[in-house]
Amino acid sequence: MDYLGYLISGWGVVLVAVAVYAFSLLRRGRALTARVPADRRRWMTTDD
Amino acid sequence: MDHAVDVHDAVVLLDRFPALAGLSLKLRAGTVTLVQGPNGAGKTTLLRMLAGLAPLERGRATVLGYDVATEPRLVRASVGLLSPQTMLYDDLTIAENLSFWATLAGHDDVDLMAALERVSMAPFADQQVVTLSTGQRRRAAIAVVAIRRPRLWLLDEPHAGLDQAGRDVVDGLIEDAIAAGATVVVASHELDRVRPLATHVATVAGGIVHRFETVNAGASGA
Amino acid sequence: MSTALSRPHVASTSSKLTLVLGVASLLGLAVLLVFSFVLTDPDQRVFERGADLEPLLTGQGDAVRLLYVHFPVAMVTYIAFTLNAIGSIAVLWKKSTWWDNTAAAAAEVGVLFCGLTLATGSIWGRPIWNTWWKWGDVRLMTTTILFLIFIGYLAYRRTMSDSRVRAKRSAVVGLIGAINIPIVYKSVDWWQNRTLHQQSTLRNRSVEDLTLFTMIFGMVVFMAIFAWLMVHRFRIGWLEHQTETVGLEAAIIERRAQTSAAISDAVTDSRSSAETGSD
């Protein structure tokens, strides 16, 4: 396959960046969830 | 309208700090209310909220019949806030400052020299603010509030930084305001100075009105 | 991400919805990789020079496999920033916390994907255009400016702690950023009056069915990934909002509790202040 280095770096940067961001979101979410009482954790609700 | 000020359960935040923590207050038109309390009680925030400058996190407030949350511009245009900051441009003269604020408030017709006379600042009209003393700047600031002809006066520590003559000027101004039928709220540590003029005393602590008493009711509408 | 998803009993921003989305995304990604690298052929079309065709004489060969990720990532970028604009309008219109949260989440995810769009585009450009970067290419320039504008937007959000002020002001910044995009596009278009980008690849009849399918399938997969990220990021914003309000309740109670304590000192305190005549 031609351009293999470009292909790996192109796909690689996307997959790695998205995975890192996804894990960081999960980490942030875990840390924050612990600080909010269970009755306020209803997902996808509006509070206006 | 019956009440010049009607505040119910107001919460106002300074960043995340509840400077007002569910404060309620009703003031009739034409009254003079002394707001007293320790430093950090929320006096300044109360006055700023009444001026339409501090957003309500919770509760409601009407000032002169306008809702502070939905009609802040009308509130601001009808009140006169004298704050510890002089709100004057240092590089302009007293007269230029006064005429600028009069134009912005839509009061081009005001006699600026008369307003300066009232605070004994007429001789300094053409001096730049930067050349004046603290006391002189405060007097000029008072004149700026006066030319707005506010229906609600919000005076935050009006006597601070003034000499005896300056304090008399402030008192004279409060009397003028009462005579013109305006409502006055004075936040002050100088109880002796304001008490004789006040019709009501509101004691603020911990972001709420702790005690509200009527004193000297006869002075109202004098 | 699967480890976290498989343990929903741990208190987290995960839910059944994100579990399904996450698993679907991972499966989709695996299938997309197979399509992109195994099932599709290298681009070996031969073009004849013509007014309506690219000046390319031959196809891109295997480099086309980069477009299977570049194209979906770019789509997600534009969808994210569109969502940010919609959220900004809703905030200014209705002062909605929900939309502010959505706008913030979309901007953050959007900046990530915008950066990836630029990176993959650049990596594709090196073998095909023979350069990492081409000044004057309309879409490259527009995307770069978009990236910079929204980095500024995210930085601006961080400068404000009052959530209400932050919502309104950042809505203004986001909207003006959005208004700029067509202007930037048009001005760069005039600037160089040329573009190196693939003009309407999808509409080109010579694109193979399988290539087309892989492109569209990639879009679907990345939309699922985008949705997963958005839901989690939204919930983080939501939780932050909740910690603020929880903190507020406590702060109000604490402040009011000080009242009676403060008032006993207050009388003496204010009297002594009166004597010194200072605040």
Place this chain on the structure above:
Amino acid sequence: MREIWALARKDLRIEARSKVVATQIVPFAMVILVLFGLALDADSRTLRDLAPGLFWVATLFASVLAIQRSIAVETISSTFEALRLSGAPAWKLFAGKALAVAIQLLAIEAVLGLGIVVLYRSSFQDPVLIVTAAVAATIAIASAGSLYGVLAVGMGVRDTILPMLLLPIMMPVLVAATRAFGDGLGTAALNGWTWTGLLGLLAVVYATAGALAYAVVIEDT
């Protein structure tokens, strides 16, 4: 209209007395021109060709300072609060502040124009085009800048955010103004009036956006 003029006149009067723009920002803009000359290590022909772009980059950097000064005028003695209290409509406050910034920017540009003639040997081959383009671009910069300037005002440290908000947005202005000057200075063979038209459109867009959005900051409690 009186409020707008009063506000602009006030800012210009303060500048006439404090001379911050004259003694700090204008020299700063000139320093940029000199720095470009040194950094590019170029013969005069190259500098002449690059003059339109260098002129507008210098103007944009100087405009960030001019806008920060315009905001500082209102924050030194809390007069920004007084402006909010004045009861004047937000769009008039915006127009007044932006007008003063625009006039000061035009003065800076006039000096920079002289600078590129002397330092880069530019020649004004179409003065009408140059002045028209400069005025349109300046209105666009002053409008967007005044809006972002006020968005960066308030509690906390936000002064450093202004360039990052303003400069990316100014990219179309930079491109269009550089092109228009390229024609006006005779360094590029293109129709500068088309670009001036775009600048006019940008001026209208940013002025309108600023007038509408200023209220979010001013009238918000």
